[in-house]
Amino acid sequence: MPETSTANAMRRPRGPRKKDASDGLLADGATGNGSGDAPEVDTSYLETLLGYNARRAALTVISLFLRRMAPYDLRPVDFSVLTVIAHNPGVTSRQICAALDILPPNLVGMVKALHKRGLIERQPHPTDRRAQGLHLTQAGQHLHTQAQQTATDLEQEATHALTPAELQTLSGLLRKVYRR
Numbered sequence: 001m002p003e004t005s006t007a008n009a010m011r012r013p014r015g016p017r018k019k020d021a022s023d024g025l026l027a028d029g030a031t032g033n034g035s036g037d038a039p040e041v042d043t044s045y046l047e048t049l050l051g052y053n054a055r056r057a058a059l060t061v062i063s064l065f066l067r068r069m070a071p072y073d074l075r076p077v078d079f080s081v082l083t084v085i086a087h088n089p090g091v092t093s094r095q096i097c098a099a100l101d102i103l104p105p106n107l108v109g110m111v112k113a114l115h116k117r118g119l120i121e122r123q124p125h126p127t128d129r130r131a132q133g134l135h136l137t138q139a140g141q142h143l144h145t146q147a148q149q150t151a152t153d154l155e156q157e158a159t160h161a162l163t164p165a166e167l168q169t170l171s172g173l174l175r176k177v178y179r180r
């Protein structure tokens with residue numbers, strides 16, 4: 001089976017595609033095997049777009065992230081949820097949804113899965129009887145500590161070409177874009 005790209009690895013799994021007679025053929029009838037002598041593709045316009053550059057940078061970091069977090073069985077969103085809980089003991093699901101821009105139905109499954117793995121526990125919220133606060137278990141704290149160190153190390157590796165000042169500027173500018 002061919003290796004999937006990082007972008008495709010993050011998507012939901014789909015069933016097998018139906019084989020088409022034209023699969024593997026380009027418009028001129030050549031196969032898409034890549035002989036190495038094709039002219040370089042012009043992406044200069046795309047490289048002027050923030051979204052394109054942000055996505056390409058994200059795919060680079062996420063590719064490293066997926067490989068390094070595989071031993072912990074954590075996807076980026078799982079790590080984000082664990083991190084918010086670790087740094088905000090007693091946080092509610094509603095607060096996590098707002099902070100990470102996750103739809104509530106999507107978070108429900110993640111919380112169930114993390115709870116089933118013994119990484120988080122629900123406790124009554126101290127001020128809202130209708131809500132439950134989320135806390136890391138001892139196992140969750142241990143896993144999060146290891147995963148957070150791994151994330152820190154991979155970020156340093158992924159951004160090695162930037163000075164600390166450039167990295168701080170880039171992070172600040174990206175936050176300005178998504179926080180509007």
